[in-house]
Amino acid sequence: MDSKNIQKNAMHKSAEFTFTPPPEAPVFEPTPEEFADPLAYIAKIRPVAELTGICKIKPPSRWQPPFSLDVDKLKFVPRIQKVNELEAITRLKLLFLEKILKFWELQGSPLKIPMIENKTLDLYCLKFWVDEEGGFENCNSPKKWRKIANAMGYSQNASTMNFLRNNYEKILLPYEIFEQSKADILKTVKKTEPKSEIKSEIKTESKEESDGQITMISIDSISKVEFEEKPHTSIKKAKTGSDLKLDLDAVKNNMDVEQLRRNRELRRLACYGPGPKMPGLNDEEFDITKSRKRPRYDLDPLAIYTCAICQKDNRDDLLLICNGCSDTYHTFCLKPPLNAIPDGEWRCPCCIAEEVHKPAEAFGFAQAEREYTLQQFGEMADKFKSDYFGMSGHQVLTSVAEKEFWRIISSVEEDVTVEYGADLHSMDHGSGFPTKSSLNLYPGDQEYVDSGWNLNNLPVLEGSVLRFINADISGMTVPWMYVGMCFSAFCWHNEDHWSYSINYLHWGEAKTWYG
Ligand SMILES: [Zn+2]
Ligand SMILES: [Zn+2]
Known part of the structure; x- marks a missing residue:
């Protein structure tokens, strides 16, 4: 579909909201033997997975890495997402x-x-x-x-x-x-064009006037804006004191517009x-x-x-x-x-x-005003979801939440705002996977410290080009961690250098991915 048709389609959809989930991505279930070598396995499924751009790999059932994170110490400031600004x-x-x-x-x-x-x-x-x-x-x-x-x-x-x-x-x-x-x-x-005599006359007058004004902006600077940036004034007579006051109002009004x-x-x-x-x-x-x-x-x-x-x-x-x-x-x-x-x-x-025609504000997310522990974020997220759907959060079907997400995102009137702990640096917070520097490891955890699927290890396995980078690059050679909630989202994007991306859901509710 070309871009014109995509837009036409969207214009039709805006009248009556409908949502058809895209087809499911392929799900791979490697045997324990296949699972032993991550890069070999990825190479093997590549011809199939590349066609859909996204796939799911279900580890063998006995592969259960511990959630290795100091839950009491982890604190983060999430970003604020107004859901319908994402689309x-x-x-x-x-x-x-x-x-x-x-x-x-x-x-x-x-x-x-x-x-x-x-x-x-x-x-x-x-x-x-x-x-x-x-x-x-x-x-x-x-x-x-x-x-x-x-x-x-x-x-x-x-x-x-x-x-x-x-x-x-x-x-x-x-x-x-x-x-x-x-x-x-x-x-x-x-x-x-303004005449230069008028210009100097105004400036003198402005200086006299400025003493009497209580304002953050000097009259001088207003005159400057007036006559240097907008040389099209057509008033023949030099301005009077009352006109200058009007200009002050104008500056104030410009600020209001700026706020708008x-x-x-x-x-x-x-x-x-x-x-x-x-x-x-x-x-x-x-x-x-x-x-x-x-x-x-x-x-x-x-x-x-x-x-x-x-x-x-x-x-x-x-x-x-x-x-x-x-x-x-x-x-x-x-x-x-x-x-x-x-x-x-x-x-x-x-x-x-x-x-x-002022250029639109660059798109970005504001940071939340408060810091959360994992526990506090979880409580906030659970309350949001149960209040939103009017039932206990875990009773809400994933398909219902998914459809509601796409409805909100396509509406200019919906004012739903959520928070998302995204791109949390695992060097500061940990990745959720155990590493050799993790404290309080249990005997069975060593397997996961060394596992090739541990996202701290995968980028630097033998056979990975990232192994040749002698620096910790967050999100490339060092994993990021994400703490999401109902309706929080990360927009579709190309990964750095068009590399692959891999994610492991440690725990919590289902997360929906699109390829
Ligand atoms: Zn004007
Ligand atoms: Zn006219």
Whole structure:
């Protein structure tokens, strides 16, 4: 399946969750004789196992290595996993949603994602299928909207089709128009370079002002940002003290936006109520005379403000000041135009473009705030599982937990977070296998200290290339240890240098592997 088809498949699946477990990997049961030489045995099963990329080797029943770890001493800080951030399509959806939410919020119209058939409308999926039909302007027949409703798994009645069409027009189309016209607007606006005299004048003024301000950021540095990084300001008159205060607010607001960006859980995702006002795209013709409200941000009466797009200073009742950069814009010069003065704070297209296109935060896991012993982690994990499923954890069928995992992972709304003690260095913690430096070995343990299947020994057996590396490389020549719980996961990956990976489950509940 090529990547386009994989995506199409995922877009279909998002409407109604189904899960078909992949076929079982081959299971090998070596005889004690075969088991005696690990590398020879691996070479033997290789032609079969390579076809599936993963296999299970069941040691002979008498091979039972002791769990050799100082349970009282082992302490570790797990990583925190928000389960649905692990899956690529769900992550794409979350990032797309974050952009759309930011786009509307920055314009003073925070978005409420509408509900359909008891679920929030999947905007990413809607955009995907409208694009498949050639874009919104091509979706001009009920037939196309029926097809889209069908692809998204909704019923194909007139009200659903209208719902999809209206919300596309209301929420996604303005964003699309903005994206398309952004380059032109940025070009137009950037034409107006600031005059150097104004620059120095502002700086002097800023210094006077800075003494009176209590803030972490000096006025000087704000002016610098304002005039060196955003040279497109169009206000003719030098700024007044009140304008500078406005800039301070702007810096503060930028910080809020920054916080929003960092908030990977999208706490502001509001999932009820109607969407934002339709900005200039409703059926009525756009009419500027209908807008009677004054802009919320009163302009300095002594200053002359010009629109950054048309460069005119007329209709100042419809000029908006950007809360980010203080540039001014006519409501009707914006693309798409605004048919009303926004109630909340408003950002200009340049500021929105900058915010919306900030690169996404690098993916990674936060560390938990607390340290666990194995016992404490086990208690936490058991409680989580029994609370989650409403029954004792060991009664939950593996197939049920597996299906639930894939359901959570494909949902943008699920907020399930678990902890995972992953990549624990066995040099610090031990590997669970006995080694010659283990304390309190029982007489029968020596066999396991020396066993080739002991993961401390396997990488450096005769015949292994890793034997020639004269260093302890965690995860390569020295095993890592993992302490998992229900729904904790490690993403599919290539091993370092495309080497094989081998894992031994010491104890606990079943763990599911995919190849
Ligand atoms: Zn204008
Ligand atoms: Zn701006």
